[in-house]
Amino acid sequence: MNRPQSVERMIEIIKKLPGVGPKMAERLSYHILKMPQPEVDRLTDSIQKARQIMKYCSVCYNFSEQDPCQICSDAARERSTICVVETPQDLIAVSKVKDYQGLYFVLGGALSPLDAVGPDDIRINELIKRLKNANISEVIIATDTDSKGEMTAVYVAEIIKTLGIKVTRLGYGLPVGGDIEYADEVTISRAIAGRQEM
Amino acid sequence: MNRPQSVERMIEIIKKLPGVGPKMAERLSYHILKMPQPEVDRLTDSIQKARQIMKYCSVCYNFSEQDPCQICSDAARERSTICVVETPQDLIAVSKVKDYQGLYFVLGGALSPLDAVGPDDIRINELIKRLKNANISEVIIATDTDSKGEMTAVYVAEIIKTLGIKVTRLGYGLPVGGDIEYADEVTISRAIAGRQEM
Numbered sequence: 397m398n399r400p401q402s403v404e405r406m407i408e409i410i411k412k413l414p415g416v417g418p419k420m421a422e423r424l425s426y427h428i429l430k431m432p433q434p435e436v437d438r439l440t441d442s443i444q445k446a447r448q449i450m451k452y453c454s455v456c457y458n459f460s461e462q463d464p465c466q467i468c469s470d471a472a473r474e475r476s477t478i479c480v481v482e483t484p485q486d487l488i489a490v491s492k493v494k495d496y497q498g499l500y501f502v503l504g505g506a507l508s509p510l511d512a513v514g515p516d517d518i519r520i521n522e523l524i525k526r527l528k529n530a531n532i533s534e535v536i537i538a539t540d541t542d543s544k545g546e547m548t549a550v551y552v553a554e555i556i557k558t559l560g561i562k563v564t565r566l567g568y569g570l571p572v573g574g575d576i577e578y579a580d581e582v583t584i585s586r587a588i589a590g591r592q593e594m
Numbered sequence: 595m596n597r598p599q600s601v602e603r604m605i606e607i608i609k610k611l612p613g614v615g616p617k618m619a620e621r622l623s624y625h626i627l628k629m630p631q632p633e634v635d636r637l638t639d640s641i642q643k644a645r646q647i648m649k650y651c652s653v654c655y656n657f658s659e660q661d662p663c664q665i666c667s668d669a670a671r672e673r674s675t676i677c678v679v680e681t682p683q684d685l686i687a688v689s690k691v692k693d694y695q696g697l698y699f700v701l702g703g704a705l706s707p708l709d710a711v712g713p714d715d716i717r718i719n720e721l722i723k724r725l726k727n728a729n730i731s732e733v734i735i736a737t738d739t740d741s742k743g744e745m746t747a748v749y750v751a752e753i754i755k756t757l758g759i760k761v762t763r764l765g766y767g768l769p770v771g772g773d774i775e776y777a778d779e780v781t782i783s784r785a786i787a788g789r790q791e792m
Contacts (some may be wrong), residue, residue: 402644402658440638446600462596
């Protein structure tokens with residue numbers, strides 16, 4: 397017997413989500429079929445609502461329900477330092493460290509020649525534009541410490557130096573080959589304290 | 595910075611799905627935020643549609659878009675043998691084996707005293723009712739080979755024997771401690787051929 401068509405379709409679509417294999421998609425789908433209708437509604441509503449409410453902050457490109465976002469519109473923040481991260485998840489991780497009180501910029505990814513991700517595919521031009529229009533004294537680069545993140549850091553640093561702005565890179569304490577998003581607060585805190593000029 | 599509330603809510607709800615931990619829920623959620631709206635619609639629509647169309651077959655309790663299901667209403671099937679499985683996924687796995695042409699019954703789980711799942715929580719009464727009302731000569735029990743599945747098999751077999759119906763259990767070829775759903779077709783085929791009376 398084949399699976400009913402509507403189940404097959406649900407599995408096909410869920411399978412495409414990142415980190416979800418065919419077996420996992422099947423398991424999730426059959427679980428959803430057994431869920432009471434109100435729970436299914438809560439699931440799909442929460443997805444639709446988040447997707448529809450969420451926009452990019454036009455200053456830092458973080459996901460936000462308002463524009464500019466909470467951080468960019470916070471007058472108490474130290475406005476001459478920008479921390480550059482790859483993703484909104486990385487921003488959340490860094491923002492948990494209380495000793496950093498500056499602003500942020502989300503690149504939206506990292507350079508990756510093998511995946512055909514070049515400088516125009518992430519927000520390098522938007523970053524340069526922002527740096528030119530604001531009074532920034534230091535950019536802290538907090539991209540991942542894998543090869544893509546390192547490459548991106550070097551590339552971005554070279555450009556920023558031509559603007560006469562000090563560039564530093566989170567260094568101390570970060571495990572090599574790791575993903576910033578999963579680093580603990582103490583490690584990130586040490587990395588900020590031990591940042592090095594590039 | 596905390597995550598926006600709508601993202602937090604989406605993560606909380608996705609986290610409750612089976613096999614999805616906090617990090618996975620976060621990853622899926624941020625992926626969904628970046629998906630184009632039509633793709634998000636396809637995701638939520640496929641979930642809602644499958645959930646709404648799908649019902650239980652009133653004969654075998656498999657998920658089906660029609661009642662009775664495709665298998666139960668197939669006149670070409672051998673109607674005196676019933677294969678008892680735990681879940682609709684198990685039924686799909688067994689049905690891929692061409693040498694079994696009988697009918698099915700989905701228990702909807704396995705006995706598990708530690709999880710407070712007793713005989714009234716799975717469809718044992720419905721199975722007995724069906725066996726009394728139909729002319730069945732053999733019941734093949736194809737529950738999982740873990741302890742819950744074994745316990746369920748023994749429990750169900752004892753009851754069926756009192757009805758004077760032959761009970762067999764898939765035996766040969768199934769790896770112990772495994773999950774029928776993930777067994778390959780050859781293994782299931784051998785297990786059917788080598789089934790043993792209980």
